[in-house]
Amino acid sequence: MSSVTSPPRGAAPATTVRKRGLRRDGFWPWLFVAPLVGGVAVFFLWPIVQTAWFSLTEFGVFGGTTFTGLDNYKTLFQNGDLYKSIGNTLIYTVITLFNVPIAVVVASLLNTPGLRGAAVYRVLYFLPYVAMPTAVAMVWRIIFNGDFGVLNYVLGWFGIDGPYWISTPGAAIVAVSIVGLWSLIGFSVIVLGAGLKQIPPDLYEAAELDGASRLRQFRSITVPLLTPSIAFLSIVSVIQGFQMFDLLYAVLGTTNMNPTVFDSMSIVYLFYQAGFVTNEKGMAAAIAMVVLVLVALATVVQFRLQKKWVHLD
Amino acid sequence: MTTQLSRRNILAGALGLGVMITTAACGGDSDSGSDTAGAGYTEPSADLKAKLTYGVWDQTQVDAIQKNIDAFNQKYPxxxxxxxxxxxxxxxxKLQTQASSDTLPDLFWMNGPNFQLYAGGKKIDPITGPVKAGAIDPANYPEALTSLYSLDGVQYGVPKDMDTIGVWINTEIFKKAxxxxxxxxxxxxxxxxxxxAISTALKSDGIYGGAGGMDGQTTYYNTIFEAGGSVVADGKSGYNTPQSQAGLQFWADLIASGGSPTIAQLTDTTADQWFTSGKLGMYWGGSWFRAALAGTDLEKSIQALPLPKGAQQATVxxxxxxxxxxxxxxxxxAHALQAYLVSQEAQQALGEAGSVIPAFTGTQAAFTKSMPDAGLQVFLDAVEYAKPLPVSANTAAWNAFETKLLPDAFSGxxxxxxxxxDLASQMDAALAKE
Amino acid sequence: MTELTTTPARTPKRRRPAGPRRNNVWIHLVLSIGAVVMMFPFVWQILMSLSTNAEVQSVTPHLWPAKIQWGNYAEVFRQLPFLDQLRTSVVITVIRVLGQIAFCTLAGYAFARMHFRGKNLVLGAVLSILMVPSQVYLLPQYQIIKDLGLLGTMTGLLLPGLFSAFGTFLMRTAFLALPSELEEAARLDGANPFQVFWHVMLPLIRPSISVLAITSTLWSWNELLWPLVVTTNSDDMPLSAGLATLINDRTVNYPIVLAASLLATAPVLILFIVLQRRVIDGLATSGMK
Incomplete structure (x- = not known):
């Protein structure tokens, strides 16, 4: 694995240049970030600050706050639903994370020189990503149907008696994760496709001259040079995994329609339930802050880890 | 008249501004003194100019509503x-977001479970004025239903439409079995x-006898009422009584006997889907289900029946x-439009448009005529013994406990x-917070 | 292994041998199986949009409609002001995508390649907005738009969507992956940072900008809750919100909803097909190093 961790020798001068370039850029960076940071501060950061405050209050349905200190957090941490929802969210996140390795394989296969129909494949893999989530969910519900669904029909060929996917605790979150995985692959293929285009073709030519097999080229050139994109996708997948809500709602239905939703709840669903259904807005704010801290921790860990394996020129 | 009117508008505007400032000052906790405003209603003159927004949630009713509004505009162009x-x-x-920012539509749809939240939050203008002025008479609508829209003795509105629960029957399946x-x-x-009997006879066809949506409104609230129990009464849960338990046992027995698909089957494929696919003999459903049947192959073999009687007859x-x-x-x-939409004339037109049953007593004939052989009259006759949908100030809080806990009872x-x-104690805790 | 990655830079450029090879068969096999899985729900959606509601609702799945119901598509146009909503969707999407590209490339460049005090803190703050449930922003953003007097306007509808933390992160990643020689050379030639950004670095990340364009287009095109909450008239709604109004509480006409969603998806899909050569193969000609 040495080639993964140590940058190619050819890039060595760049590193020294970068070291030399460790300088301050004066006011320029601030000019560059100002428009974005301004908008973000007004429309996004300020709401987060407000939410942090609301999490310490009992918040009326239509406004009006009473300071209650850490009460919301105390109630929340005593509630088993929180841990269950974190568990479900982790299951979802881990399963959907597999979109990245799948997409690496698909994207590099699509990048095979002279592959006919690559453009068609790209469109087909991209379809799930463009499709409207509500429409997609309707179709998946039919596929997952325990009595009449295609999935259990196909499983039957192999002698497997499939469960009632969307109404069995445990199976339901897996069903939702499968849809999530399915819809993410297209996006990752696109991102990795762009990353692959940045790999100079000479690398492969040289490898071929050296008699390296395709598999070897994949392991020693493609994967290492894709690591920045892979790292990006992993971080984004984890962040999105923690935000999962719409899909659960669309595939499983509301709590009224499907009692399994309570067992399959994601942490953002818990937030939504408190904030918009049962009208405990202070509690909802506290859940939002817990989500923020969890995702921030996960992201920091990933950033730390990626220094070890991401190949940066 | 015009000058007087405009002066009042200015006054109202000034008052509104004052309200906004106070609102801002006390962090959105608004009290607009709405009672006085509502009480002062007089029928507007025909040349009143205004722009109203009317918030609704059902696209299929828009055509009918537009007809009502066109007729209203004859009078108030x-x-x-x-x-x-x-x-x-x-x-x-959306409604909550708008209410929090005091940007609610002038007139908007409301349902029973959410009403007390908004009325208690002083977000709604009562109809005290229009009633006093004779523009609305609550006696024209089913009493059980108007009671849903009153809080602490103040009436905030009257229903524009109604629905009751009955049993939809596929006579073809009965014949076959x-x-x-x-x-x-x-x-x-x-x-x-x-x-x-049906489930046993037609097992090989995968056909079941009877089922419901397993939500309170179409199934277990009805059987609880029929057993003489209650869901919520005097700020307390009514679940932990022998009567209410009997109402729930009804569904547990039905599923245990194999007369109904299991809870998991009813989640994957809803009861109405079982029914419309011709795989269910009897379906507990609302009068609104008519829309799903009209024009289908099934329509000819449909018969509606009142709910079977328990200790007493009831429906939600x-x-x-x-x-x-x-x-x-x-x-x-806005009050003028509100009053017009529940007037006999408008309700008659709404009924003829066919998507819902109007609430004004005596305007509902169009509904029964829409499927003349199905005996839809039972849904109207049910008004006599109907009980309002159980609600409280924060209905959704305990609804969540019902949907979370009750399936275990139904599945056995x-x-x-x-x-x-368990349900009663959790529900009481939620009700105590109201 | 290290040997492999060291030689290339000096190897003369030469086209890789093109054309089918023996193991392309396996590649096709793998890709086709995957493609079937990927497109199956979509194809089914098309078939269901051409069925009757009874067929869609039927518990034994009908794969093929008994009679093709083209009328479902006509019904969408009858129920929705489709062209008005399409226009709104196009306008807000174009403005947001351009805005996101402008703001995100600038900020992403600064985060990736410049040095300033508090950089990581600011970046962390920007990224943190991806980390809370998006519904958190609904009420505060609504109130800001209201206070700005922009409720019911197109500006109010599109304003918060001009700023994307995701896009900034994507652009930062793209800039990070670039070699620094060119940048340094330009600097030594006396170009100011903006000139370096604009003339040297920005062209190099064209493929990633395309990715941002695709993702922000899709996000803007499919966004649901915000447009539903800030618009009142169906004429002012984008398509995503418009077609959601077809999903009724009790009696949903599924074929109509599916037909409408296919109609709404079609423009972005066509855009992607048309652009994909430029988009995906964009860099092939723009010359690395």
Missing amino acids: GIEVAISVTPFAQYWT KVDVPTADWTWDDFQTAAT IHGVANLVAANSQNKQA SKPVADVTA
């Missing part, structure tokens, strides 16, 4: 009404017997009301009495 459709799934999120179609005076036992009644926002800048015009994985004890 200066009042422009824009219909704003938001799907039900997002309607309440060689089971006699029940009659209107049937009992719980008759229902259970017919359900198991519910309906949507049009309410005027407390923050509306055009309250007079826990005894009904254990579940009701």
